[in-house]
Amino acid sequence: MRRLWRPVLDRLAPYEAGPSLEALQAQLGLTEVIRLSANENPLGPSPRAVEAVRAEAARAHLYPDGGGTALREALAKSLGVTAEAVILGNGADELLGLIAWAALEAGDEAVIPHPAFEPYWTVVTLAGATPVASPLVEYRTDLDDMARRVTPRTKVVMLCSPHNPAGTIVRHAEFARFLATLGSDPPLLVLDEAYRDFADDPECVDGIALLRDHPTLIVLRTFSKIAGLAGLRVGYAVARPEVVSMLNRTRAPYNVNRLAQVAALAALEDREHWERTRRLVIQEREFLTTELGRLGLAVVPSQANFVLVHAGERAAQLREILFKEGILVRDGGAVGFPGHLRIAVGTREVNARLVKVLERAAPSP
Numbered sequence: 001m002r003r004l005w006r007p008v009l010d011r012l013a014p015y016e017a018g019p020s021l022e023a024l025q026a027q028l029g030l031t032e033v034i035r036l037s038a039n040e041n042p043l044g045p046s047p048r049a050v051e052a053v054r055a056e057a058a059r060a061h062l063y064p065d066g067g068g069t070a071l072r073e074a075l076a077k078s079l080g081v082t083a084e085a086v087i088l089g090n091g092a093d094e095l096l097g098l099i100a101w102a103a104l105e106a107g108d109e110a111v112i113p114h115p116a117f118e119p120y121w122t123v124v125t126l127a128g129a130t131p132v133a134s135p136l137v138e139y140r141t142d143l144d145d146m147a148r149r150v151t152p153r154t155k156v157v158m159l160c161s162p163h164n165p166a167g168t169i170v171r172h173a174e175f176a177r178f179l180a181t182l183g184s185d186p187p188l189l190v191l192d193e194a195y196r197d198f199a200d201d202p203e204c205v206d207g208i209a210l211l212r213d214h215p216t217l218i219v220l221r222t223f224s225k226i227a228g229l230a231g232l233r234v235g236y237a238v239a240r241p242e243v244v245s246m247l248n249r250t251r252a253p254y255n256v257n258r259l260a261q262v263a264a265l266a267a268l269e270d271r272e273h274w275e276r277t278r279r280l281v282i283q284e285r286e287f288l289t290t291e292l293g294r295l296g297l298a299v300v301p302s303q304a305n306f307v308l309v310h311a312g313e314r315a316a317q318l319r320e321i322l323f324k325e326g327i328l329v330r331d332g333g334a335v336g337f338p339g340h341l342r343i344a345v346g347t348r349e350v351n352a353r354l355v356k357v358l359e360r361a362a363p364s365p
């Protein structure tokens with residue numbers, strides 16, 4: 001019998017996105033379901049991005065600018081790099097795949113914190129390479145452990161700061177030490193900063209500032225979180241132009257669509273919405289942390305737009321109670337933290353409602 005599929009597919013399961021919001025509303029008989037399970041922007045998109053999409057819709061019959069020139073130039077200007085140092089992706093997700101595709105072969109290794117954002121593992125496995133897990137220590141990325149796992153076979157190191165799902169950061173000083181231990185012939189280093197805009201700890205590592213001195217560094221960012229454009233799928237990588245050139249060889253010609261490009265450009269220019277989102281998330285993260293703590297739930301101090309909550313044996317029950325009230329939170333078990341819930345930061349109204357439901361279900365000790 002002809003073997004049609006690559007054996008590696010036996011080790012992967014299709015991504016289960018779950019039912020749509022509309023299907024859940026119908027199932028629960030509610031007019032509104034609040035999704036706090038996907039780390040989306042509580043304020044929605046910038047009105048300027050919405051307007052840009054509207055205006056661009058009439059040109060939907062035309063292919064987009066395959067080079068994403070206007071958006072790359074605007075990003076380059078705002079980050080203080082050249083446009084050749086920026087590549088756009090259909091979400092940061094796509095860029096992870098392009099990196100793996102460009103760099104990894106059978107026999108190669110990629111060192112990844114564990115748990116961490118699941119697609120790291122998937123793209124490495126799919127490329128035929130071997131993911132090497134570095135366990136978190138008390139919810140934090142253990143860079144000493146990661147460094148110990150780097151061998152001559154390591155082609156890529158992937159990590160995120162703030163970390164998904166823990167919400168913890170990598171500190172600038174420890175990252176600098178980690179880079180130094182990798183020596184003069186380091187692997188590719190993917191620093192995923194999807195949630196960087198929500199960090200207010202001055203010690204949080206800033207990948208862009210490190211690019212000048214570290215030729216194998218690739219910084220990932222996205223318009224899905226801070227800019228509220230998750231539904232349009234725009235992410236970007238910033239790296240040395242020679243690294244970007246390699247990634248461009250694996251990219252489909254029109255990977256970021258016309259509406260996504262204009263919306264991202266408008267969102268980038270709408271600093272007011274950007275800052276309002278940031279302020280709201282930081283303030284409400286504090287509110288949630290305090291209020292959930294008051295209910296006796298242990299909240300991991302977060303620098304992202306979500307909190308990871310330790311609920312022990314009550315986790316499944318609390319998730320179910322919230323679900324019946326039309327509030328979706330992420331099952332920690334599905335992201336490597338059994339007994340936890342990952343809860344995105346919402347508006348004050350939403351957060352207060354969530355706390356109220358939990359208070360009824362789990363009165364303070």
Ligand SMILES: Cc1ncc(COP(=O)(O)O)c(C=O)c1O
Binds near residue numbers: 094160192222223230
């Ligand atoms: C750590 C991390 N990186 C990347 C992404 C993907 O972002 P995008 O929506 O741009 O594909 C996410 C999305 O949740 C994430 O949590």
